[in-house]
Amino acid sequence: MIHATIKPNEIGLEFKVKPANIIFRILFLVINVACAVLAIGILFVPGGSPFGKLIGAVFLGAFVVFLSRSLLWNSFGREVYEISASEFTSINDYGWYKDKKKVTPLPQNLELHYIDTEYPQTISPLNENVVFQKKREYKIVFKVDGMFHPSVVDQKKEEMENFMKLLPEFQKIYGHAESDKG
Known part of the structure; x- marks a missing residue:
C-alpha cells in the first residue's frame, strides 16, 4: 500500500x-522464542568446551536476530x-x-x-x-x-x-x- x-x-x-498470514507470524514467533531459549540454555549446559558453547550461542543469537527482524518486517x-x-x-x-x-x-x-x-x-x-x-x-x-x-x-x-x-x-x-x- x-x-x-x-x-x-x-x-x-x-x-x-502487507502483513503476513497470522499462522506464519505465530510460527516465526514460536521458532524465535525456542531458538532464544536454546541459545541461553547452551551457555548453562554443564561440560563441553566453553568456546564451543559460546560459538553455538552466538550462532543461535544471530539466527534469533534474523528471525526477529523478519517477523517485525512481515508484521509492521x-x-x-x-x-x-x-x-x-x-x-x-x-x-x-x-x-x-x-x-x-x-x-x-x-x-x-x-x-x-x-x-x-x-x-x-x-x-x-x-x-x-x-x-x-x-x-x-x-x-x-x-x-x-x-x-x-x-x-x-x-x-x-x-x-x-x-x-x-x-x-x-x-x-x-x-x-x-x-
Missing part, C-alpha cells in the same frame, strides 16, 4: 508491507521515502526500530522506473504509457543520479496506477518530465 504526502517541493512516500514493515530537490532519503521501518537513514544529498536527477516481478531482472521506465497487468505485482525503482534504489515492497496494479498520479509532482521538483522518456 502506498501513502503519499505532498508538500511544496517535497514528496513523502510510505510503502507498507514499511519503506519511507522523503524526496525533495535538496535530498533523497530512504528508511526501512520495522515498527519497533528503524534502519539507518540512507541519504543522497542534492540529487541532480531523479527518474522513476518499475520492475515487473515476473521479470525481476528487467527495470523499465515508469511513464503514462505503461499498462499494468491485474494479476502481477510490481516494485517501484528510483534512479537517483544514476544509482538505482529499488523498493522491496510489492505493489498491485491499483497501487501502481495511483502512484502514476504523482508523476506531475515529481516533474515539479525535478523540472523535467520522466513521462516524456521512453
